[in-house]
Amino acid sequence: MTFSRREFLKNSAAAVALSAIGGPALAASGPQTAEKWVKGVCRYCGTGCGVLVGVKGDKAVEVRGDPNNHNAGLLCLKGSLLIPVIYAEDRITEPLIRRGGKKSPLEKVTWDEALEFAASRFREAIKSKGPDAVAYYGSGQALTEESYLANKIWKAGFRTNNVDGNPRLCMASAVAGYLTTFGKDEPMGTYNDFDSATCFFIIGSNTSEAHPILFERIAKRKQSSPEVKVIVADPRRTNTSRIADMHIFFKPGTDLALLNGMAHVILRDEMDNNRFHQRYVIFMDNEGKPKTFEEYKAFLADYTPAKVQEITGVPADTVEKAAKIFAESSASLSLWCMGINQRTRGVWANNLIHNLHLITGHIGKKGASPLSLTGQPNACGGVRDTGSLAHLLPAGRMVANEQHRKEMEKFWGVPEGTIQPKMGHHTVALFEAMAKGDVQAVFIHCTNPAHTLPHLNKHTKGLETAFVAMTECFMDAETVKYADVVFPAAFWCETEGVYGCTERRYALTEQAIKPMGNSRPVVQILMDFAQKAGVDPKLIPYKNAADIWEEWRTLSKGSPYDFYGITRERLKKASGIKWPCPTEDHPGTNLRYVRGEDPLVPKDHPNPISFYGRPDGKVVVYLRPHQPPFEPADADYPFVLTTGRVIDHWHTATMTGKVPELKKAYPSAYVEINPQDAAKLNIRNGDQVVLETKRDKMTFPARVTDTCMPGLVFCPFFDKNKLVNRLFHDATDAASREPEYKICSTKVYKQA
Amino acid sequence: MAIMGFLARCATARDCPQVEAALTAMPGLSSYGIHRDCYVVAVAEAPSTELEPLLQQVKEIPGVLSCLVTSVNLEDEQDGGGMP
Amino acid sequence: MGGPPFLRPPGVVSEEDLRVRCISCGQCAQVCNYKCVRLSPDFFLGPTTPKIFQRESPCFLCMKCSAICPTGALRDVPMSGAGMGKAALDKEICLNHRRERRVSCWTCYERCPLKGTAIILEKGYTPKVMEELCAGCGVCEYVCPTGAIKVTPARFPAKKSA
Numbered sequence: 001m002t003f004s005r006r007e008f009l010k011n012s013a014a015a016v017a018l019s020a021i022g023g024p025a026l027a028a029s030g031p032q033t034a035e036k037w038v039k040g041v042c043r044y045c046g047t048g049c050g051v052l053v054g055v056k057g058d059k060a061v062e063v064r065g066d067p068n069n070h071n072a073g074l075l076c077l078k079g080s081l082l083i084p085v086i087y088a089e090d091r092i093t094e095p096l097i098r099r100g101g102k103k104s105p106l107e108k109v110t111w112d113e114a115l116e117f118a119a120s121r122f123r124e125a126i127k128s129k130g131p132d133a134v135a136y137y138g139s140g141q142a143l144t145e146e147s148y149l150a151n152k153i154w155k156a157g158f159r160t161n162n163v164d165g166n167p168r169l170c171m172a173s174a175v176a177g178y179l180t181t182f183g184k185d186e187p188m189g190t191y192n193d194f195d196s197a198t199c200f201f202i203i204g205s206n207t208s209e210a211h212p213i214l215f216e217r218i219a220k221r222k223q224s225s226p227e228v229k230v231i232v233a234d235p236r237r238t239n240t241s242r243i244a245d246m247h248i249f250f251k252p253g254t255d256l257a258l259l260n261g262m263a264h265v266i267l268r269d270e271m272d273n274n275r276f277h278q279r280y281v282i283f284m285d286n287e288g289k290p291k292t293f294e295e296y297k298a299f300l301a302d303y304t305p306a307k308v309q310e311i312t313g314v315p316a317d318t319v320e321k322a323a324k325i326f327a328e329s330s331a332s333l334s335l336w337c338m339g340i341n342q343r344t345r346g347v348w349a350n351n352l353i354h355n356l357h358l359i360t361g362h363i364g365k366k367g368a369s370p371l372s373l374t375g376q377p378n379a380c381g382g383v384r385d386t387g388s389l390a391h392l393l394p395a396g397r398m399v400a401n402e403q404h405r406k407e408m409e410k411f412w413g414v415p416e417g418t419i420q421p422k423m424g425h426h427t428v429a430l431f432e433a434m435a436k437g438d439v440q441a442v443f444i445h446c447t448n449p450a451h452t453l454p455h456l457n458k459h460t461k462g463l464e465t466a467f468v469a470m471t472e473c474f475m476d477a478e479t480v481k482y483a484d485v486v487f488p489a490a491f492w493c494e495t496e497g498v499y500g501c502t503e504r505r506y507a508l509t510e511q512a513i514k515p516m517g518n519s520r521p522v523v524q525i526l527m528d529f530a531q532k533a534g535v536d537p538k539l540i541p542y543k544n545a546a547d548i549w550e551e552w553r554t555l556s557k558g559s560p561y562d563f564y565g566i567t568r569e570r571l572k573k574a575s576g577i578k579w580p581c582p583t584e585d586h587p588g589t590n591l592r593y594v595r596g597e598d599p600l601v602p603k604d605h606p607n608p609i610s611f612y613g614r615p616d617g618k619v620v621v622y623l624r625p626h627q628p629p630f631e632p633a634d635a636d637y638p639f640v641l642t643t644g645r646v647i648d649h650w651h652t653a654t655m656t657g658k659v660p661e662l663k664k665a666y667p668s669a670y671v672e673i674n675p676q677d678a679a680k681l682n683i684r685n686g687d688q689v690v691l692e693t694k695r696d697k698m699t700f701p702a703r704v705t706d707t708c709m710p711g712l713v714f715c716p717f718f719d720k721n722k723l724v725n726r727l728f729h730d731a732t733d734a735a736s737r738e739p740e741y742k743i744c745s746t747k748v749y750k751q752a
Numbered sequence: 753m754a755i756m757g758f759l760a761r762c763a764t765a766r767d768c769p770q771v772e773a774a775l776t777a778m779p780g781l782s783s784y785g786i787h788r789d790c791y792v793v794a795v796a797e798a799p800s801t802e803l804e805p806l807l808q809q810v811k812e813i814p815g816v817l818s819c820l821v822t823s824v825n826l827e828d829e830q831d832g833g834g835m836p
Numbered sequence: 837m838g839g840p841p842f843l844r845p846p847g848v849v850s851e852e853d854l855r856v857r858c859i860s861c862g863q864c865a866q867v868c869n870y871k872c873v874r875l876s877p878d879f880f881l882g883p884t885t886p887k888i889f890q891r892e893s894p895c896f897l898c899m900k901c902s903a904i905c906p907t908g909a910l911r912d913v914p915m916s917g918a919g920m921g922k923a924a925l926d927k928e929i930c931l932n933h934r935r936e937r938r939v940s941c942w943t944c945y946e947r948c949p950l951k952g953t954a955i956i957l958e959k960g961y962t963p964k965v966m967e968e969l970c971a972g973c974g975v976c977e978y979v980c981p982t983g984a985i986k987v988t989p990a991r992f993p994a995k996k997s998a
Contacts (some may be wrong), residue, residue: 006755009825010795013757014784017793017822020759064937073938077931077981080939209946215939241946242952243960340885443915647946661981665943685915685949686869686898701869764928 016718018484034061039575040509041499042079043141043492044650046374046499047211048074050575051082053493053512059514060086060493069507069575070191076212079118079649081659086491086516088658090475093517096486102464106486109527111518118485120441122352125440125467126158126534127233131420135162135430135439138388139446140170140379143497144506146522146550147382149540150445151394153526156412157535159398161424162439164390166447168378168427169454172736173341174372175384177350180735181358181620184396184560185384187719189333189369189577190503194221196367199329200230201322203255203353204339204742205373208239209647211337214373217623219243227327233258234339235642236672236707248322252640252743253629254312256345257558258319259352260626261308264300265323266359272327277621280357280611285623299623303488311626327360331367337375342741346733348624355621362611364594373504381500385561386552390424392536394552395559399423411555412539426737428454428730434462436662443529444470445522446489450478451652454739455730459694469529471522474654478720487525490515495522498571504592506566507576523548557582560613562600629743630731631694633711637745639677640712641727644742649718657718669719671700673748677711678704681750688751691715693744696726697752713748753780754800755825758807760792760816767815768792774813780806800826842887843989844975845873846895846918847902847911851991857909860884864901864910873901881974886910888920890974890987894922896950897973916950921972921989923954923965930984932962943986 029300029450034054042049050069054062063082065073095114096106109117125133136154138147144743147165167175194217196443207215222228222243233248233255241247250258266272283291291299305316326332336358340349354370360369374380387394397404405419425433431453439462442511454461463482471489472480480486493512500506515521527540542548546568557580561581565586570577578588580600587653591597593609601610611617633640646664656662671689673681683689689702691713698720700715708714717724727746732739760775762768773792776783784793791828798806807819845864848854857879864886866871872893875884897918902910913919923944927933931941945963948955954970955963965985976985 006797006828009755010757010782010797012783013795013823013825014793015757017757017759017795017820018784018787020820020822039966075939077939077941077943081981212940216961223959233815239952242957661943661979665947665979684898684900686896686900707951725963731777764926766928 001736022311037492038510038512039066039572040493040512041377041501041576042075043082043085043248044377045070045560046376046379046502047213048377048499048503048505048507048576049074049079050507051079055512058513060684066575070503070505071213071268074216076647077109078648078656078662080138084659085655086493086513088474091491091516092472092475092486093487093519095518096483098484101483101489102482102484106368106483110226111520114487115528115532116486118645119529119534121467121469122441122533125280127440129440130698131160132162132424133239133432133438133440134158134160135164135425135442137427137430137442137444137449138163138165138383139449140165140167140376140383142378142382142446142522143420143495143545144382144500144552145497145545146445146526147378148386149523149526149542149548150395150443151386151388151446152412153530153535153540155393155410155556156414156739157530157539158533159418159420161390161420161422162430163388163424164430166427166449166452167376167383169342169390169452169741170338170375171341171372171379171384172389172738173733174350175347176347176733176736178372179353180347180622181354182611183619186380186504186557186561186592187369187371187408187432187502188364189371190505190590192590193331193333193367193369193371194218197221197331197333198225198367199325199332200228201233201326201332201334202230202240203233203336204332204341204349205265205337206234206236206240206644207335207373208242208489210375210645211373212647215240219712221384227328231322231325231375231703233322234641235709235712237246238707239679246322246325248314248318250312250314252642252712252715253343253632255340255343255349256352256624257303257308257311258314259349260300260303260624261305261312262323263327263352263355263359264303264326265305266356267297269299269324271324272359276361277359279607280609280617280619281616281621283621283623291623296621296623302625314420326362328518329538331365332357332360332362333367334370335373337373339742343606343743344630344731344733344740345624345627346738347735348622351489351622358619358621364591371502377501378499380502380504381498381506383747385500390426393419395556396563398441414539428448428732428737428739430457431459431462434461434466437465438464441469444468444479446471448477448479448652450482450653451723452717452725453730454697454725454728454741456725458730471525473519474658476654476657476720477654478723488517488519489519489525490519494519495545498549504532504578504589506563506570506571506579508568510572521545560600580738630740631729631744633745637693637747638711639746639748641693641746642712642714642742642745643717643724643728644714646716646718649716651718652720653718664717666718667723669700669716670703671721672703672705672708672714674708674710674712675704675706677748678702681748683750690726690749690751692747692749693727695729698722698724698727714748753797753828754803754829756798756803756821757821757823758794758796759820759821760794760810760813761818762774762790762792762815763817765778765790771813771815775810778806778809800824800829840889840891841989842889843887843895843920843972843976843987844991845888845901846899846915846920846973847905847913848919848990849909849911853883854909857907858883858885861906863904864931867900867904869898869900870896876914881961888974890977894974894978896975897971899993904935914928916953916969916971918971918973919976919990921987922967923970923972923976923985923987925963925965927984929982930958930963931982941981943979943981947979949973
């Protein structure tokens, strides 16, 4: 037999074998192995896990956790599956414009044409109505360099303070909470505190689904010692509660009463730290008038456990027990997120959490801290710290403060009087102004307002009326429907830039691969656009993101946000550095405000803690009374509707929706309903249920589960086919202007 | 020399590469790849009298659950020819 | 081998009894909220019986099919008594158990319709199947990103977790 015939017969034998098991899918030789690894930060939540992106040739092939960052190489499923998102089929890779108005189709054009098309409309708007006719709506997912640059372009270049962003919808209350209590924004602890805490007080946060890696750290801490206690306060018994020693169900919108109630018990039973609050704390009421400690105690007489039970539905002895555990643990750590922030009394709720720490002295030591969890990966570093909101200027400065404006004008080299003294439009007001025609042209970057604004039916009018130029990577983003110009942005590791996460850690994502197609880094898009729109080129002389970082770093020198020591070179070597970090040899700060830990506190300072954000170092305990939410349940609309997140989707799922494993787990929206309520309404798992609010009505399949307390229903908001925000009102917190996404009233009934 | 096509069913996905390596180390055996359902697709060349003992040896490789023979070609031996 | 894996709908009797009782009326498939119950022949020219192909479309235990079956081929039972099979988790493949993979995943726990009972998280973060409580609906098999958890249908002898 000839050799070739033999080979033929062997191949046939193999083919027969293969066909017996339904070939021909021969397994790939395993994941493509990377040739080099590039350091970065995960694209998703505010946990800010470090990642390593594996690159083979010119393609990104794998994402792994960075073992040197705080997450010790661990990633949640979303982060580990980022590769399919980069190579999604609907990536926008060419500039697009609607030549003939909102009803005309998007057509591909050159960069020059797209930039000029947008810039000319901005020039016209400014010419006809002045600088306030244009605006910028940014994002807590934009890179720090992008936000800093946009802030400068709009406030000093176009000379309008209409600069706002989606952190207004998520962290604004936390910002105002820190500012009113401590004088400066940003938490004082870090994730290291998780490993020393003996009491975790988690309120208004579903950490297990929203910050899974942090949740695992809490779970591990709980395993390590029986004295570690976890208290979860939430109207929903979420997955976070599975490790809780105590779950506190309270009626939605009664969190203020609960927190005051805990404070009442702490003072009544003398579990407070007298020495601490006598030295560091002053008391103030809602009008800002100073009060004494005795007056504070008298104020809390309205919040006895029995009275709190009436308001919140929480049994009196639960309030007692929670207060006792919080006060008497050796180190208590509070964690909160949207449940506290997205409320019309969000700032007050933040203050009351700080109150608990300030009266017990659970602050400024390892494991003890009020730590606000940030939702987005760069709300802290990019927007809050750079002052890219309508009332702020960089590094903790305020638009309304003349001295601050002069400082920025001097630093930026623009004439005095360039920056406007009045605050610009906050988000809800911005979209109202767009609908009215006061703001004629807006630049939207890295966010999806057509999906995420509250009271969508009202605010999409703004997107329909104003000229919208936006950057976007994915064609299926709802906002693209309203865009007049779409600039294709380089996505995540296709460009380099810094993210600043929850724990004050600034970390660099280095460029791993080239931008896809004709997309460009956003700092380049912003500069090209600004120049064409008439901004002085001397204001924006940067060659790349690193130049912008240099300027921002220099600006921070000497301020309470001092990170002058965090150079680009250090960022390339380290897996993030925590500010304050004033010099290049400083390793970064764990405990802010603490002598010996925080470099901004003089080593010979008389007290162990220096709250240098406030005059004479005294922080404020506020006397904030309970107030109900904007739209509680009533006779006609007897249920409370709340929205939130699921573990496998990020926000509007324009990214996670591209990953089959994640889409499979959560393909579409549903409504969670308590079995008691379901029985009364004759609703079974999978039945179509109508939610009807004063704004709109929508149908969802039911998931009958005991997660929500009776009277409460929950919908996730990731599904673009079920824009839940149509059902919600847009009432905001009077101080932070953050909308109350967590509570509105609704009818619930089975679809006929 | 007979030519026999067969499938070696592995216990878990992790065993497949080791089984494949052990198989190909045996004289006269070649692998045509690993199927995602944990099968090694293999072909053996041996005198027909040796086929059974050879299969027995394959079954004894750690990680192999079973062997499924799908075809045997005895042309060679019937022709009276030997190994080329 | 041979055809994609399938489960019988909730409340199913034994295979022998099913052959006797099932009259292929199709009401179970019609009433299914999730369109996952499908009628197909058991073998060439064989009787058409209801099946759930859990890797394409699993059962979420709405229990409407078992309530409506006119002949008792599917008995009207509660969610936890669905008796469709038992899930088994392969620790060799499960991301969470392979700690060296460094990926934190508890998707099966998240989506199990018998929330927090049939699948629990040991230590708060490691999935484990509680066999006695598992209804065998197949949702975990459907959502698992690595194929680590699979349901052995009730009609086969049980397989222990690896």
